[in-house]
Amino acid sequence: MSESLALAWQLLVQADATVMAVAWRSLQVSAWATLLACVLGVPLGAWLALLRSRAKPVLAALLGTYVAVPAVVVGLVAYVLLSRSGPLGFLGWLYSVKAMVLAQTLLVLPLAAMLAMQIVHQSQQVVGERLLSMGASLPWRVLLLLHHERRAWATVAITCFGRAIAEVGTVMMVGGNIEGFTRVLTTAVALETSQGNLAMAMALGVVLLGLVLALQLVLLALKAWPLGATPSLRGPAA
Amino acid sequence: MSALTLHQVQVAYGKKRVLDVPELQLHAGEPTALVGPNGSGKTTLLRLLHGLIAPTRGQVQRPPVPVAMVFQQPAMLRLRCARLLWLAAWWGSGSVRQAGQQSAHWLQALQLQEVAQQCASQLSLGQQQRLALALALAKQPRVLLLDEPTASMDAPNAALAENTVRQFIQHTRPVWLVMSSHHPQQVATLATRVLHLDRGRVVADERPAPQAEASGLS
Numbered sequence: 001m002s003e004s005l006a007l008a009w010q011l012l013v014q015a016d017a018t019v020m021a022v023a024w025r026s027l028q029v030s031a032w033a034t035l036l037a038c039v040l041g042v043p044l045g046a047w048l049a050l051l052r053s054r055a056k057p058v059l060a061a062l063l064g065t066y067v068a069v070p071a072v073v074v075g076l077v078a079y080v081l082l083s084r085s086g087p088l089g090f091l092g093w094l095y096s097v098k099a100m101v102l103a104q105t106l107l108v109l110p111l112a113a114m115l116a117m118q119i120v121h122q123s124q125q126v127v128g129e130r131l132l133s134m135g136a137s138l139p140w141r142v143l144l145l146l147h148h149e150r151r152a153w154a155t156v157a158i159t160c161f162g163r164a165i166a167e168v169g170t171v172m173m174v175g176g177n178i179e180g181f182t183r184v185l186t187t188a189v190a191l192e193t194s195q196g197n198l199a200m201a202m203a204l205g206v207v208l209l210g211l212v213l214a215l216q217l218v219l220l221a222l223k224a225w226p227l228g229a230t231p232s233l234r235g236p237a238a
Numbered sequence: 239m240s241a242l243t244l245h246q247v248q249v250a251y252g253k254k255r256v257l258d259v260p261e262l263q264l265h266a267g268e269p270t271a272l273v274g275p276n277g278s279g280k281t282t283l284l285r286l287l288h289g290l291i292a293p294t295r296g297q298v299q300r301p302p303v304p305v306a307m308v309f310q311q312p313a314m315l316r317l318r319c320a321r322l323l324w325l326a327a328w329w330g331s332g333s334v335r336q337a338g339q340q341s342a343h344w345l346q347a348l349q350l351q352e353v354a355q356q357c358a359s360q361l362s363l364g365q366q367q368r369l370a371l372a373l374a375l376a377k378q379p380r381v382l383l384l385d386e387p388t389a390s391m392d393a394p395n396a397a398l399a400e401n402t403v404r405q406f407i408q409h410t411r412p413v414w415l416v417m418s419s420h421h422p423q424q425v426a427t428l429a430t431r432v433l434h435l436d437r438g439r440v441v442a443d444e445r446p447a448p449q450a451e452a453s454g455l456s
Contacts (some may be wrong), residue, residue: 128369129290130314133305133309134329135304135306135329137329140329144317148317153296
């Protein structure tokens with residue numbers, strides 16, 4: 001263990017080119033996947049929370065099931081979609097970073113939607129009826145409740161990012177773990193472990209943990225950020 | 239002009255029946271107060287009249303006019319007061335120009351100019367309740383529902399709110415005003431009809447003689 005920590009420290013201090021490239025690729029893939037999942041999933045979850053339909057419990061149950069789908073199954077679906085004979089095969093993305101972004105997006109999208117649904121549902125109970133009474137349409141209610149809970153979205157994004165960057169199954173299946181091209185921290189850890197290089201694997205794991213810890217610190221800083229009036233939605237002077 | 243009508247209406251939460259109104263008509267120009275102990279069904283009736291909840295049984299007929307409500311809990315969005323008021327006025331009028339005029343008017347009428355650029359959710363409860371009334375009035379509703387609208391206000395601000403409501407119903411016709419209140423003086427000042435509720439039923443329907451202050455209402 002001490003040997004692994006020492007190696008991790010050495011790799012970080014020396015800014016080992018290979019490790020830095022793998023870490024940077026991990027960050028890029030997971031950041032893009034988180035961004036896409038939040039852009040698609042948060043409005044979807046908010047819409048579901050505000051939906052007044054008999055189909056709502058069924059849709060919520062389907063979303064809950066999607067959250068619980070194992071990562072390798074999501075990877076399999078992404079692989080089938082992107083394989084040469086699949087519906088997205090014409091893109092030629094298989095074993096590329098784009099394929100990894102797509103797979104991770106599919107993986108964390110339901111998580112973003114589920115968290116958004118819960119947050120907006122709670123917010124709706126507090127201020128939703130006021131918006132209805134003010135005459136706000138559904139798109140306006142979604143927009144204003146998203147804005148109302150803006151501090152929570154940082155938590156959603158970091159939760160999704162944490163899920164994405166710690167994931168190995170999907171990126172392995174659609175990325176192929178190609179050195180210098182699609183290798184990320186988690187797939188590198190898996191490879192080093194399978195080759196018996198436990199110290200290196202642990203060192204890479206420490207780097208991964210360091211990244212996640214840094215994100216948590218960012219989250220803490222965001223929570224401490226004062227939120228008063230809303231400069232982003234500046235109203236006309238009264 | 240048609241009436242707000244409830245026909246064989248029941249509202250139940252699970253097995254618990256919280257409202258049971260066989261027949262009720264509420265008329266424009268006849269400000270109506272709902273009085274009764276906590277849990278008697280006042281808020282449920284107001285939310286039903288708004289359309290925020292559907293009856294478990296029976297029918298509610300509403301005239302096709304704008305409805306606004308001041309809620310008992312003045313929970314506010316994290317937006318500047320002026321912005322929130324502008325949105326309410328804009329959704330009510332559909333005109334950007336009118337929205338500006340309306341929001342400025344109601345900010346002034348309810349003495350909220352000083353907090354206009356403050357975040358609505360950070361106001362005191364009394365200020366939030368005044369803002370809630372301003373939001374409802376800015377929509378220019380024809381059905382105005384007030385659920386204990388001055389519960390968190392001090393006496394001067396409660397008087398200001400009552401006076402603002404009185405002026406609104408004097409200048410807007412026809413208008414349905416239905417309010418719940420625990421303040422007999424407020425009921426006597428604003429309402430010309432009083433419905434007494436108990437355990438979800440209307441147990442008395444009175445039309446007391448209007449006070450001198452309220453003589454110009456209907």
